[in-house]
Amino acid sequence: xxxxxxxxxxxxxxxxxxxxxxxxxxxxxxxxxxxxxxxxxxxxxxxxxxxxxxxxxxxxxxxxxxxxxxxxxxxxxxxxxxxxxxxxxxxxxxxxxxxxxxxxxxxxxxxxxxxxxxxxxxxxxxxxxxxxxxxxxxxxxxxxxxxxxxxxxxxxxxxxxxxxxxxxxxxxxxxxxxxxxxxxxxxxxxxxxxxxxxxxxxxxxxxxxxxxxxxxxxxxxxxxxxxxxxxxxxxxxxxxxxxxxxxxxxxxxxxxxxxxxxxxxxxxxxxxxxxxxxxxxxxxxxxxxxxxxxxxxxxxxxxxxxxxxxxxxxxxxxxxxxxxxxxxxxxxxxxxxxxxxxxxxxxxxxxxx
Amino acid sequence: xxxxxxxxxxxxxxxxxxxxxxxxxxxxxxxxxxxxxxxxxxxxxxxxxxxxxxxxxxxxxxxxxxxxxxxxxxxxxxxxxxxxxxxxxxxxxxxxxxxxxxxxxxxxxxxxxxxxxxxxxxxxxxxxxxxxxxxxxxxxxxxxxxxxxxxxxxxxxxxxxxxxxxxxxxxxxxxxxxxxxxxxxxxxxxxxxxxxxxxxxxxxxxxxxxxxxxxxxxxxxxxxxxxxxxxxxxxxxxxxxxxxxxxxxxxxxxxxxxxxxxxxxxxxxxxxxxxxxxxxxxxxxxxxxxxx
Numbered sequence: 204x205x206x207x208x209x210x211x212x213x214x215x216x217x218x219x220x221x222x223x224x225x226x227x228x229x230x231x232x233x234x235x236x237x238x239x240x241x242x243x244x245x246x247x248x249x250x251x252x253x254x255x256x257x258x259x260x261x262x263x264x265x266x267x268x269x270x271x272x273x274x275x276x277x278x279x280x281x282x283x284x285x286x287x288x289x290x291x292x293x294x295x296x297x298x299x300x301x302x303x304x305x306x307x308x309x310x311x312x313x314x315x316x317x318x319x320x321x322x323x324x325x326x327x328x329x330x331x332x333x334x335x336x337x338x339x340x341x342x343x344x345x346x347x348x349x350x351x352x353x354x355x356x357x358x359x360x361x362x363x364x365x366x367x368x369x370x371x372x373x374x375x376x377x378x379x380x381x382x383x384x385x386x387x388x389x390x391x392x393x394x395x396x397x398x399x400x401x402x403x404x405x406x407x408x409x410x411x412x413x414x415x416x417x418x419x420x421x422x423x424x425x426x427x428x429x430x431x432x433x434x435x436x437x438x439x440x441x442x443x444x445x446x447x448x449x450x451x452x453x454x455x456x457x458x459x460x461x462x463x464x465x466x467x468x469x470x471x472x473x474x475x476x477x478x479x480x481x482x483x484x485x486x487x488x489x490x491x492x493x494x495x496x497x498x499x500x501x502x503x504x505x506x507x508x509x510x511x512x513x514x515x516x517x518x519x520x521x522x523x524x525x526x527x528x529x530x531x532x533x534x535x536x537x538x539x540x541x542x543x544x545x546x547x548x549x550x551x552x553x554x555x556x
Numbered sequence: 557x558x559x560x561x562x563x564x565x566x567x568x569x570x571x572x573x574x575x576x577x578x579x580x581x582x583x584x585x586x587x588x589x590x591x592x593x594x595x596x597x598x599x600x601x602x603x604x605x606x607x608x609x610x611x612x613x614x615x616x617x618x619x620x621x622x623x624x625x626x627x628x629x630x631x632x633x634x635x636x637x638x639x640x641x642x643x644x645x646x647x648x649x650x651x652x653x654x655x656x657x658x659x660x661x662x663x664x665x666x667x668x669x670x671x672x673x674x675x676x677x678x679x680x681x682x683x684x685x686x687x688x689x690x691x692x693x694x695x696x697x698x699x700x701x702x703x704x705x706x707x708x709x710x711x712x713x714x715x716x717x718x719x720x721x722x723x724x725x726x727x728x729x730x731x732x733x734x735x736x737x738x739x740x741x742x743x744x745x746x747x748x749x750x751x752x753x754x755x756x757x758x759x760x761x762x763x764x765x766x767x768x769x770x771x772x773x774x775x776x777x778x779x780x781x782x783x784x785x786x787x788x789x790x791x792x793x794x795x796x797x798x799x800x801x802x803x804x805x806x807x808x809x810x811x812x813x814x815x816x817x818x819x820x821x822x823x824x825x826x827x828x829x830x831x832x833x834x835x836x837x838x839x840x841x842x843x844x845x846x847x848x
Contacts (some may be wrong), residue, residue: 254734272739281738287731290838291753300749301739338838348737356739 204265204359205394206251211260213246220246222259222416230265231390233263233383235403238413245364247413251394252362253277254536256529263360280353280391284365286345288337292349295320295333301356308338323351325354326385343374363395367402378412379406385498400440402407404428405461412436434554437480446479446484455553459498459519468553478556481549483527484512490536495543500524502538516546597815600808612798612806613773613813618784621794622813624702627792629770632709640717641759645751647718648725649733662719665712674779681707700782705790708776713769720762724755724832726838757831764828769820772791772814 206228213221214454221243236244249255251262253274261270269277281514298320302311317424324330327347336346346366353361367375383406384392397403403410404424410436412419412427420432431437448457450472452523455464457479469479489497500516503523512533516524524546538544570578601609612618647659665673679685681698691698698704732754736746751757774792781788783797791814798807 215753252738254738274734275740275742277738279738281735283731283735285729285731287735289736289750289753291731299740300736304736304739304741304745352735352739 205263205395206360206392207261207263207266208247208251209261209263211257211262213243213250213257219416221250224416224418225260226411226418227423228392228393228394232404232408233386234395235392235407236394236396236413237398237400237403237410237439239398241252241415242396243415244411244413246416248362248364248396251280251360254281278356278359280350280356280358280361281389282346282349282363282366284360286342286349286369286370288336288345288348288352292336293333293338293384294324294335295335297337297348298323298355299351300352319355319520323355326354327351327491328390342370343378346370346378350382354389354391358391361391361393363393365396365398366524367399368397375402378492380491382406396485396556406442412439414439419478431552434478434480437552437554442483442525444481444483446522447485448477448479448480448553450475450477452551455508458500459497460548462496462548462551464553472553472555476556477553479551479553481548481551482512482526485548485550486524486526486539487549488526488528488532488536488544489547490544492545497547499543500546502540502542502544504540505538507533516544518546532534580770594815597808597811599810600804601812603741603808604805608805609809609812612809615806617789618743618794618806618810620786621789621791621810624789625704625791627702627773628706628709629767631706632713632770633763633767635710636714636762637717637759639714640719640721640762640766643718644721644725647722649730662715665715670712670773672776673711673778674776676779677704677708677776679713689777697779700788701785702788705777705788709770710779711772712773712776713766716766716769717759717762720758720765720832721755724758727836728754755835756827757835761828761832764821764825768818768825771817 206226208224208226210223210225211221211478212223224247225282226247236248238244246255249289250257253269253272257270261268263269264277279409283285289300292300299316299323302316302319307313310316320447321330325335325356327343327345329351332340332344332348335349340348346369347352350363350366363382367378370378382395394409401483404427407424409422410424410427411421414435420436422430424431427436428440431440437443446457448455448462450456450464450468451474453463453469454461455468455472455477462479464472492499498519500518503515503517507517507530510530512528514528514533516526518524524545536544557780613622616628643662647655656752678699680687681691681704682688683692683699685699698707728846732750733746737748741749758829772792773790774796777790780795781790781793783789783793785797789797791810795810795814798804798810
């Protein structure tokens with residue numbers, strides 16, 4: 204079941220949460236809605252579910268306009284950040300709730316409901332927990348019950364609102380891998396909201412980056428990370444180093460060095476100020492200046508714990524820089540605080556300043 | 557939170573003399589203003605023996621006062637339960653213009669003197685009141701009749717259920733209800749299987765308080781009732797009449813029955829209160845650690 208959002212707007216009082224947002228999710232995809240708080244990602248998810256009425260625009264499931272279809276008839280599975288389990292019901296009753304709520308003519312017979320519930324509990328690895336109450340489960344187990352409950356009604360679309368937001372780091376990691384596995388088995392079109400870029404890049408087929416009620420970029424994890432469409436996406440998906448510059452013909456002039464730019468950038472910024480962005484792993488360091496363009500910077504701190512080394516430096520104008528290098532490359536440099544190194548840009552992107 | 561008997565750090569502890577003094581003052585106060593009067597009611601009622609006290613209830617007017625009190629409670633409590641649920645749900649789940657005003661209005665009966673509340677109804681429905689002529693023309697009696705007593709009691713007791721439910725419903729949020737709806741449950745099914753079980757103890761607590769006040773209300777009822785013996789006398793009004801007529805044994809016997817009702821309510825209240833605190837604590841706990 205594909206999901207299409209067409210020019211949807213939604214305001215809460217005077218605050219515009221969504222501004223003419225359009226989005227297409229092909230059948231069977233697992234999509235992350237990523238953005239800072241207040242970016243509109245949760246509002247978009249709730250609008251797709253029918254938990255929030257939109258002011259303008261349409262929402263289509265498989266080409267059919269469902270904007271006017273109320274929540275309970277929209278047939279979506281919704282998983283809440285805080286699980287929203289029915290606390291006075293057992294795990295089994297929670298999972299069975301949707302099937303038991305169907306009108307009599309669509310309701311499966313009792314033995315079939317309990318069979319389905321058992322299958323689902325097995326799928327979420329909670330087959331021995333059917334008789335427990337939610338307060339007797341851990342956070343990760345509760346969220347699995349919530350997922351089983353949402354899947355029980357065979358939803359057309361699965362929507363998850365910060366599903367791992369309330370869990371601790373280790374459980375988060377396990378659970379997101381496990382969500383991917385379930386998705387690969389069921390192929391149900393799914394959207395999940397997160398503010399954790401690592402989670403989005405790790406799990407999703409495609410990532411929709413949102414900011415201020417608009418979609419900044421919609422692409423594969425690879426795309427949004429390596430080909431960010433805007434400065435915001437670049438900034439939000441990891442650390443960046445920023446250098447103010449001026450685009451002049453086929454190059455951008457920074458304070459200490461000139462970098463060549465492509466034709467599109469040339470046209471877009473001809474003769475104007477721009478900001479050059481490079482990620483920490485896109486900086487190269489050397490002990491001595493060589494033929495390649497570089498500028499000097501002083502080592503401030505070195506974080507060597509981990510597979511790669513993160514080096515904080517201070518540039519000639521007191522600007523803070525971060526470089527991220529493999530361990531063996533760093534060994535030759537012997538960086539200690541106070542040492543001067545020479546910084547090169549291996550890769551960069553130019554955005555409006 | 558204070559419910560557990562957490563040990564107080566030695567630095568924060570007062571010298572034993574101060575503690576003893578505080579305890580003595582509290583207990584003395586309690587005895588003087590609560591226990592002694594309560595005991596006096598029962599002692600006075602039984603001064604002439606069981607039979608004399610029981611005789612007070614065989615009186616036709618006394619029996620009708622008891623009946624009227626029960627009837628008023630039977631009408632008012634369900635009405636205010638429904639109203640309280642609706643108001644708490646509206647205030648907890650929705651943001652709308654005038655929400656703050658409605659919240660304040662619910663507290664109005666707490667703020668206004670009961671006598672004034674009673675007078676308002678007289679002003680509205682009495683013979684000289686706004687709707688008086690119309691009511692007289694249609695032969696409807698509200699003031700100095702049972703409907704007036706019900707109205708006044710309703711007004712006085714309507715904050716109890718709503719006030720009890722509101723904080724709990726706000727704390728619990730609407731996630732569970734939204735989940736039920738997204739699973740295809742109807743509004744009624746969601747209400748009876750999700751909303752109501754989540755607040756059942758707080759609801760019961762509110763109902764008990766509401767009932768206690770409905771049976772015991774004097775001021776507002778006194779103004780609208782007209783004290784017609786055998787017809788518009790409730791138990792508290794009947795006590796006053798008997799007392800004014802120097803029928804002390806009967807007055808205290810009736811008062812003792814009211815006191816017993818209150819004590820029973822109090823016992824039920826403490827039991828339910830314990831459950832409510834548990835429910836609220838669970839809700840808070842879940843909210844904090846992102847619970848069910």
